[in-house]
Amino acid sequence: MTTIARHLAVARAIAAKDLRAELRGRQAVTSTLFLAALTLLIFGFALGPDRASLAAAGPGLLWLAVILSGVLAVGRLHQLEMEDGAFELLALYPVPRAAIYLGKALGGLAAMVALGALVLPLTVILYAIDVASALPGLVLVIGLGALGFAAIGTLYAGLTVRLRAREVLLPLLLLPVVAPLLLAAVSATASLLAGDPLGELGAWLQLLVGYDLAMLLAGGLTYGLALEE
Amino acid sequence: MIDPAAIGDLAFVMAAYGVILGGTGLYALSLARRLRGARPTTSSQASDQPRPSAPPIDPRA
Amino acid sequence: MATRALGIVALVAVGGATAFALAGVPADLNQGEAQRIMYIHVASAWLAYLSFGVTAAASVWWLVRRDPRADAVALAGAEVGVLFTAATIWAGMMWGRPVWGTYWQWEDPRLTTTALLLALYVGYLLIRRLTDEPARRATRAAVVGIVAAIDIPIVHFSVVWWRGLHQGPTFMSPDTILNPPAPGQFVAALLLMLGAFSLAWLWLMVNRYRLARLDWEAEESARRGRLPGLAAAVPAPRP
Numbered sequence: 001m002t003t004i005a006r007h008l009a010v011a012r013a014i015a016a017k018d019l020r021a022e023l024r025g026r027q028a029v030t031s032t033l034f035l036a037a038l039t040l041l042i043f044g045f046a047l048g049p050d051r052a053s054l055a056a057a058g059p060g061l062l063w064l065a066v067i068l069s070g071v072l073a074v075g076r077l078h079q080l081e082m083e084d085g086a087f088e089l090l091a092l093y094p095v096p097r098a099a100i101y102l103g104k105a106l107g108g109l110a111a112m113v114a115l116g117a118l119v120l121p122l123t124v125i126l127y128a129i130d131v132a133s134a135l136p137g138l139v140l141v142i143g144l145g146a147l148g149f150a151a152i153g154t155l156y157a158g159l160t161v162r163l164r165a166r167e168v169l170l171p172l173l174l175l176p177v178v179a180p181l182l183l184a185a186v187s188a189t190a191s192l193l194a195g196d197p198l199g200e201l202g203a204w205l206q207l208l209v210g211y212d213l214a215m216l217l218a219g220g221l222t223y224g225l226a227l228e229e
Numbered sequence: 230m231i232d233p234a235a236i237g238d239l240a241f242v243m244a245a246y247g248v249i250l251g252g253t254g255l256y257a258l259s260l261a262r263r264l265r266g267a268r269p270t271t272s273s274q275a276s277d278q279p280r281p282s283a284p285p286i287d288p289r290a
Numbered sequence: 291m292a293t294r295a296l297g298i299v300a301l302v303a304v305g306g307a308t309a310f311a312l313a314g315v316p317a318d319l320n321q322g323e324a325q326r327i328m329y330i331h332v333a334s335a336w337l338a339y340l341s342f343g344v345t346a347a348a349s350v351w352w353l354v355r356r357d358p359r360a361d362a363v364a365l366a367g368a369e370v371g372v373l374f375t376a377a378t379i380w381a382g383m384m385w386g387r388p389v390w391g392t393y394w395q396w397e398d399p400r401l402t403t404t405a406l407l408l409a410l411y412v413g414y415l416l417i418r419r420l421t422d423e424p425a426r427r428a429t430r431a432a433v434v435g436i437v438a439a440i441d442i443p444i445v446h447f448s449v450v451w452w453r454g455l456h457q458g459p460t461f462m463s464p465d466t467i468l469n470p471p472a473p474g475q476f477v478a479a480l481l482l483m484l485g486a487f488s489l490a491w492l493w494l495m496v497n498r499y500r501l502a503r504l505d506w507e508a509e510e511s512a513r514r515g516r517l518p519g520l521a522a523a524v525p526a527p528r529p
Contacts, residue, residue, distance in 0.1 A: 030367070152437065158431055165420050173415060173434060176409035177441050180448040187452070207448055214440050222433045225353070238323040238388045245327045245384035246308060249334065249377040253490065256373055257297075260497045267504040 007099040014090075014103025017108065018077060029074040029111040036069035036115050040122050051128055057161075058127040059189035063182055065123075066115050066142075067149065071106065071171045073111040074153035077104065078161040087161060090227070097224025105219060107158075108150030116142035134192040141192065144208040145185040150175055151215035156228040184208050299492045303443035303486035309478075315479040329483040331381035331514050334374045335400060336484060337491045341371030342407060344495075345414070346439035349432035361428035362502035364435060368414050370494045375408045397453040410438040424509050 021030055043061045048054050054061075081087040090100060120138065124131055131138055156173050160166040188204035190199075311329040345367035351360035381472035382401045383393045395401060414434050421427035 155433070155437070159433055160417070161413070163417075168418060169413075170418065172409075173413040176406050176413065177437060179406055180441065180444045183448045183452060204450055207451070209443055214444065215437075216356050218437050218440055222353075222436070225429050225433055228429075236454075241384045241388050242312070242323055242326050244417065246330060246379045248380055249330055250304070250308065251375070253373060253494075257494060257497075260494065264378060264497060264501050264504075267501065267508070 003096075006082050007096060007102060009100035011102035011106060013109070014100060015106035015113045018104070018107035021080075026080055028080050029075050029114065030074045032069040032073040032076070032111070033114060033118050034036045035072065036065045036119050037122055039065040039068060040119065040126055043067055044126055054127045055129055058129045059186045059193065060122055061127065061143070062119055062123045062189065065119050066112070066145070067114055067175075067178060069160055069180060070112050070149050070153060071174050073115065074108045074150065075160075075166065075170045077107055077111065077154075078157040079166070082161050087219060097227060098220045100227065101158075101219050101223035104158065105150050105154040105216070105222075108154045112146035112153075113143065116146055129193060131193065133195075137192040138189065141188045141205070142209070144205070144212060145181060148181045148208060148212040148215055149178055151219050154221040155215075155223055155226065156222055180207065181211050184211065293493060293496055296496070298491065299320060300486065301490035301492050303489050305485040307486035310482055311479050315475050315477070316473075318334050318476075321389050324385060327381050327385040329480050330487075331352070331378060331385055332480060333483040333487040334377040334381060335404065338371055338374035338378050338404065338407065338488055339373060341367045341413060341492070342411070342439070343367075343494075345435050349435035349439075352428050353436075354431045356425070356428075358424070358428075359503065361424075362499050364428075364431065365418065366495050366498035368411055368418075368431075369498055370491065372408065372411045372415065373494070374397045374491070375404055375411060378404050379408060379465070397449075399446060399449040399453060402449050403442065406441060406445050410434075410441065414438065424506055424513075 018028075041059075043065070044054065047057055047061075078087065082088070093100070120131065120142065123129055152168065153174060156170060156177075160169045160173065163169060184204045184207040188201055188208065191201045191204065307329075311326055315326070317323050345364045348360045348367060349363035351357065352364060379401065380399075382404070386395055386398075386401070387393050414431055417434055418431045420429050421430055
């Protein structure tokens, strides 16, 4: 088996395990879905009821909900595994560290995509935003944003999982680092919904792709260090 | 410098320089103090005197 | 000692540069006295980013060589960096209020990027504080330091693009004001402040590094169960 094939096989196995555990009721990510929906609701209470201003704030609120719940989701994907004692075992497997990272990041990606898939229609409903014309573009932006967040979120979750203060430390570390991702994703979303009047969409998409690549590289190279004890 | 608007501006200038230089000074002083406090454990006074032998402290205890 | 001399020289230099910036150099025609803040703002910014670079490089050094000196340099860079980053933001706010009318301007790339820099540094220092074992602490911090270094240029680009798209007609950025031909005295005042602050930075870095080395040695001794001064103690087996 070539090295790449081996990496992918290991990654797929790890991601599949996470999915199976989730479906069997581990509740790592499903609870954060409820939280994301709730966040959108209380944003409405905080910023409403004027429809115009809510619609204008829509892209920002969408991504805030995704990212705030996403922090919890990636954290829990590691945390629950840690509590079961499985994380330590994972670190002992004689497989390339980058493959483990890829597997966990795939799980994170699935979680983020699920969050995006839930938050988008809710935003349409709650904030009266019309997405029909921009839907393919929105799917792309959500995908790119989800990938970037999963990439760095998985790394930092692995880095902090053994710390007692991880619930505070993970958001504290993640939020500054994903600031450019947030900026680019919100700008791209807003621009898509408006029909890209300033021609800025390409630049934001490029930024997202660049960010994703940079964070995937960082994670692939250093996740092994986070695993080692 | 008779311009009254300039006096308001001067307050900001003083605030900027004052806080920054003051804060840096305090940090420098605290560094100097911490260094002086840490030194004696490695100074000649501590290592010359014979110490009664004691069992090594178990860090896991 | 050499560092004591450095300290004295730095102190005198900072005093002289400040005096020149506050009284020696004339006020700006457009911005008035408030423009004097620019000197300390730019000097602080320069050193904040330099410290950041030092921490990033030292982090790589640690990961490659596991040399405790690397970790000490990284820590020194981060702590001193927080100081200068906070100074940059504070000066930026004090400059902004008289010139822009507000303490904060979202489209100013230096201000927003530096604010994120501060957040990244604080995270770095916090993850250090929450890890007990020195080598693991150094490794965790190194990962954070390197990711932060990758992130900062991305942040800068994104904010510059952001500004480029939304710039309003009344917006006036401190760095666009720097660009028009600056009288020689302004440049001289800036260089003087930069030089003086660099000397102070060097003194702070050297001493913070020393303190970090001493702390590391003390920690290692305590962990190995060996008190300094004990002769021929049998080292406890490492856990």
